[in-house]
Amino acid sequence: QVHLGESGGGSVQAGGSLRLSCTMSGYGCTYMSWYRQAPGKEREFVSELDRNGRTTYRASVEGRFTFQLGNPPNIFYLQMNSLEPEDTAMYYCKCGSGTYQANWGQGTLVIVSS
Numbered sequence: 001q002v003h004l005g006e007s008g009g010g011s012v013q014a015g016g017s018l019r020l021s022c023t024m025s026g027y028g029c030t031y032m033s034w035y036r037q038a039p040g041k042e043r044e045f046v047s048e049l050d051r052n053g054r055t056t057y058r059a060s061v062e063g064r065f066t067f068q069l070g071n072p073p074n075i076f077y078l079q080m081n082s083l084e085p086e087d088t089a090m091y092y093c094k095c096g097s098g099t100y101q102a103n104w105g106q107g108t109l110v111i112v113s114s
Contacts (some may be wrong), residue, residue: 002026002102008095009108012083020078020108022093029095029102034067034072034078036089036110043092047078051097060086083112 008020020034033048047057047067055067061080068077080087090107 001100002029002095003057004093004102006091006105006108007055009075009091009110011113014084014112014114016083016112017037017079017081017108018083020080020091020093020110022076022078022095022105024074024076024095024102026102028097028100030097032067032069032076032093032095034091034093036087036091037107038089041089049076059084080110083110085111085114088112 003025005023008018010018012018015047030051034046035043036046037043045067046061049055049067057065064082066079068079070076088111090109092104092107095102
């Protein structure tokens with residue numbers, strides 16, 4: 001029911017910033033999150049806003065990345081500061097509610113050069 005679309009990726013030098021966007025074309029999600037996948041590695045959790053409004057982060061991005069909910073709330077963001085080469089990956093957004101989970105979008109590529 002909900003379709004997701006990611007944007008905002010690009011190529012930056014270490015220490016730079018990017019702001020990723022995720023647009024939700026439907027309704028029904030009570031949690032929203034970001035994942036990423038580097039070449040040759042499994043997709044991993046980055047950040048989440050749960051149904052109670054609590055935001056959590058992967059330890060390696062804590063203090064550098066910030067989850068932001070848009071207004072209207074059919075879009076959410078991932079503000080990424082102090083980027084490191086290890087952050088290079090394809091970034092995906094995710095949302096769902098209970099047993100429902102929206103399909104993955106195409107992702108947006110982030111490349112950080114040293």
